[in-house]
Amino acid sequence: MIRIDPASPVPPFEQLRAQLVDAVSSGELVPGERLPTVRKLAEDLGIAPGTVARAFRELEASGFIETRGRNGSFVAPQGDAARQQAQRAATAYAEQIHALRLDPDEALALVEAALRAGSPVTA
Known part of the structure; x- marks a missing residue:
């Protein structure tokens, strides 16, 4: 379960990014699993959609997720x-x-x- 701590000195996008990386690394999120939309996740977490979008962009750049256009964002395959x-x-x-x-x-x-x-x- 992802939680954003508004009192944390860590920016919300970084909290989200780190928690998603942990979920992928632990196997809680598996390759091919579809992630919620930016708007839905932002609403669920009580943060701005731009914050979620930034976390998703960084996760995509580092190879943890892949965006498939209108089909959404998915956990990317990991490893060699x-x-x-x-x-x-x-x-x-x-x-x-x-x-x-x-x-x-x-x-x-x-x-x-x-x-x-x-x-x-x-x-």
């Missing part, structure tokens, strides 16, 4: 290139599973079976 590609694939798979209305446990079982059936990567 291989991990980022795997996170993008996992997000796409999850979206497909939701669209097909399959049970998440069944979807995980399908992934486990596919991973077991595949040949190991060799160097």
Whole structure:
């Protein structure tokens, strides 16, 4: 839960930015997760939309979120290139599973079976 302390000497945009970085780093926010709109988050936190927009711009510049135009802002994949590609694939798979209305446990079982059936990567 994000909280802005108006009595803090830390500017509100920095409080928001730091808390979102912590949420991504801890796994509370996962790659591909959609963030609230700037206006909605500003309203929820009782701060100006420009404050949220500044935090989002800084988070995007540092690679923690990505903005997809009118589709909104999302948590960006983290880590090395291989991990980022795997996170993008996992997000796409999850979206497909939701669209097909399959049970998440069944979807995980399908992934486990596919991973077991595949040949190991060799160097």
